[in-house]
Amino acid sequence: MMRTYSGHSTARASNELYRTNLSRGQTGLSIAFDLPTQTGYDPDSPMARGEVGKVGVPVAHLGHMRTLLDGIPPGQMNTSMTINATASWLLALYVANAEEQGVPSTELRGTTQNDIVKEYLSRGTYIFPPEPSRRLIVDMVAWCAEHAPLWNPMNVCSYHLQEAGATPVQEIAYSLATAIGVLDAVRDSGQVEPEQFGQVFGSISFFVNAGIRFVEEVCKMRAFTEMWDRIGLERYGVDDPKARRFRYGVQVNSLGLTESQPENNVQRIVLETLGVSLSKRARARSIQLPAWNEALGLPRPWDQQWSLRIQQVLAHETDLLEHDDIFDGSHVIEARTAELRDAAQAELDEVLEMGGAFEAVDELKNRLVSSMADRTRRIESGEQIVVGVNQYTETAPSPLGGEGSILTVDPEVEAETIADVEAWRAARDATAVEAAIDELRRVAASGENVMPASIELARAGGTTGEWAAAMRDAFGEYRAPTGVGAASAVGSRSLGDVAEYVRSMAGGPPKLLVAKPGLDGHSNGAEQIAVAARDAGMEVIYAGIRLTPEQIAASARDEDPDVIGLSILSGSHLALVPDVIEHLGAAGVDAPVIVGGIIPDADQRWLRDHGVAAVYTPKDYDVSRIMLEIAQLADHHRQHAPTPT
Numbered sequence: 001m002m003r004t005y006s007g008h009s010t011a012r013a014s015n016e017l018y019r020t021n022l023s024r025g026q027t028g029l030s031i032a033f034d035l036p037t038q039t040g041y042d043p044d045s046p047m048a049r050g051e052v053g054k055v056g057v058p059v060a061h062l063g064h065m066r067t068l069l070d071g072i073p074p075g076q077m078n079t080s081m082t083i084n085a086t087a088s089w090l091l092a093l094y095v096a097n098a099e100e101q102g103v104p105s106t107e108l109r110g111t112t113q114n115d116i117v118k119e120y121l122s123r124g125t126y127i128f129p130p131e132p133s134r135r136l137i138v139d140m141v142a143w144c145a146e147h148a149p150l151w152n153p154m155n156v157c158s159y160h161l162q163e164a165g166a167t168p169v170q171e172i173a174y175s176l177a178t179a180i181g182v183l184d185a186v187r188d189s190g191q192v193e194p195e196q197f198g199q200v201f202g203s204i205s206f207f208v209n210a211g212i213r214f215v216e217e218v219c220k221m222r223a224f225t226e227m228w229d230r231i232g233l234e235r236y237g238v239d240d241p242k243a244r245r246f247r248y249g250v251q252v253n254s255l256g257l258t259e260s261q262p263e264n265n266v267q268r269i270v271l272e273t274l275g276v277s278l279s280k281r282a283r284a285r286s287i288q289l290p291a292w293n294e295a296l297g298l299p300r301p302w303d304q305q306w307s308l309r310i311q312q313v314l315a316h317e318t319d320l321l322e323h324d325d326i327f328d329g330s331h332v333i334e335a336r337t338a339e340l341r342d343a344a345q346a347e348l349d350e351v352l353e354m355g356g357a358f359e360a361v362d363e364l365k366n367r368l369v370s371s372m373a374d375r376t377r378r379i380e381s382g383e384q385i386v387v388g389v390n391q392y393t394e395t396a397p398s399p400l401g402g403e404g405s406i407l408t409v410d411p412e413v414e415a416e417t418i419a420d421v422e423a424w425r426a427a428r429d430a431t432a433v434e435a436a437i438d439e440l441r442r443v444a445a446s447g448e449n450v451m452p453a454s455i456e457l458a459r460a461g462g463t464t465g466e467w468a469a470a471m472r473d474a475f476g477e478y479r480a481p482t483g484v485g486a487a488s489a490v491g492s493r494s495l496g497d498v499a500e501y502v503r504s505m506a507g508g509p510p511k512l513l514v515a516k517p518g519l520d521g522h523s524n525g526a527e528q529i530a531v532a533a534r535d536a537g538m539e540v541i542y543a544g545i546r547l548t549p550e551q552i553a554a555s556a557r558d559e560d561p562d563v564i565g566l567s568i569l570s571g572s573h574l575a576l577v578p579d580v581i582e583h584l585g586a587a588g589v590d591a592p593v594i595v596g597g598i599i600p601d602a603d604q605r606w607l608r609d610h611g612v613a614a615v616y617t618p619k620d621y622d623v624s625r626i627m628l629e630i631a632q633l634a635d636h637h638r639q640h641a642p643t644p645t
Contacts, residue, residue: 007056009032029423032058032082035051035125035519035570037057037086039468041519053414061464062096063424075108076100078109080286082569088451095148109151111405113191116511117364117519118161123163126480129240131358139180160209165370165372168219172224176344180352180356183204206247207248217276222337224248228246258389259619262617265293266306279325280323292306296406303367353486361460365481377623436460439453439456440457480544484540484543510539511559512530513539514526514565515580517579518576520567522543532623539620541555548583549580562638563613565593565594595616599615
């Protein structure tokens with residue numbers, strides 16, 4: 001299965017992109033949804049400001065799903081949907097759209113990601129607390145077992161754990177613990193007959209990260225395969241070896257893609273693809289590759305075509321798929337696989353002793369932030385070489401850059417989508433929608449399976465925000481741990497020098513407010529800045545993700561920080577940063593603002609021209625330098641701040 005992860009702007013624009021990619025040889029769909037869709041907000045919600053259509057496609061109602069899949073037969077397509085907290089709702093829309101075309105749910109093939117634990121730990125698009133979130137997953141697994149047996153209702157994602165700093169041992173252990181947490185709950189729910197459990201076990205798939213350490217990645221996948229087979233046989237009594245297969249798809253590593261010399265990302269992508277292709281016993285069933293320029297912004301269709309061609313060359317021009325497992329009998333591979341397997345089993349046992357992945361979210365988050373801090377220090381010190389970033393930085397100008405080298409979303413998309421949703425609401429049967437919402441609330445409160453009521457709301461014309469609001473009423477909302485307070489970090493000599501400077505500052509250590517406005521939940525960068533600032537002796541305020549500009553301004557007013565750091569990786573910086581600055585001014589806060597994220601050069605200049613003191617992007621790997629600049633900025637602000645009257 002060959003895919004590219006894609007979707008942007010509008011359902012119509014994304015449909016055109018999908019049809020183009022399919023015409024060029026892509027064999028499945030992998031849908032990227034925008035952040036409002038992922039976090040349960042309609043485009044006209046204040047929480048959605050600046051985020052509509054930015055990192056994926058907005059799907060607020062059945063009409064959007066119709067347009068998104070126009071001309072793509074649902075009974076013939078294998079569709080992967082990267083959706084978690086709102087997975088029940090998006091599957092309901094997918095099913096309702098297929099029914100309109102005469103395709104029953106029993107014929108649908110595809111996958112909903114639906115791994116909420118990794119959202120708490122790394123990606124941040126959660127809504128509800130762990131227990132009701134697990135209940136929604138269990139309901140989907142049980143419904144699919146009966147009504148959509150060809151659909152994979154959950155795709156356990158180790159991918160995002162590696163992106164958050166997980167070691168191979170942590171990646172294996174935490175994702176297997178998540179799968180066990182769901183399967184145990186399905187078994188205990190009474191919704192699935194014992195004789196169906198083998199089918200349920202076989203429907204659980206995985207989404208794995210392939211990193212640049214080629215041999216280690218091959219061994220990781222072989223260890224994954226062995227451990228999953230053992231869990232199926234020993235823990236759940238699944239006798240069918242086919243049902244115990246470790247079925248996984250891959251997105252190769254994005255954490256290692258560099259903004260500096262981005263052309264080097266092509267060879268990284270190829271090597272990472274080989275790591276999940278060469279070992280036949282542990283080979284991926286589906287691969288989707290990032291584009292070479294994803295560290296710069298949203299890739300163009302041509303960039304995605306290049307990634308698709310990588311897969312096609314490997315599959316059709318080489319002989320790597322023609323042989324038995326070429327690593328069988330390798331002493332090196334077998335020894336490293338056994339080492340990873342045994343260490344991962346020990347880590348998995350420890351998580352299960354804590355109650356399981358859902359119960360141990362706080363501790364797992366602490367460990368991941370610590371692992372990422374260790375990686376950050378290794379790169380900063382040069383112990384871990386990243387070509388073009390901390391070594392071999394000399395380069396000729398790239399002919400691949402320049403204006404138009406990344407795709408930008410028209411700001412008018414948000415206004416158009418809001419108008420579309422308003423028109424949709426005006427045209428539907430409001431009485432039928434209200435009745436469907438009432439039934440959904442009743443079912444959520446009663447403990448019944450939520451899927452039938454969700455599908456009925458989709459048919460009636462309900463919206464993503466309305467479905468999520470009903471679920472919020474029933475389950476409440478959740479704020480996941482940041483992992484910063486308890487994270488242990490390996491300090492560097494340079495960070496110690498910053499700490500000395502901080503101790504010498506008049507007025508005591510500076511106070512840094514780190515904040516993430518908008519719906520972007522990728523918090524790795526913000527967490528590492530917070531950890532480094534703490535280790536450099538600064539006072540750090542970091543409340544986690546998904547804050548409004550008003551909340552950030554209120555916190556700044558109350559905490560009186562010396563510097564305010566905003567982290568935005570969703571491409572919404574031009575909308576959100578001015579909002580924050582405006583609210584800071586209204587609150588009487590004059591502290592300098594710095595911004596970090598995936599921000600093109602032209603946008604960096606615009607931000608500086610509009611009141612931002614400094615901008616940092618992924619190429620700024622030297623955390624000690626950033627800390628020193630923050631401390632100096634705080635020192636300068638103190639010396640030049642107006643005297644209170």
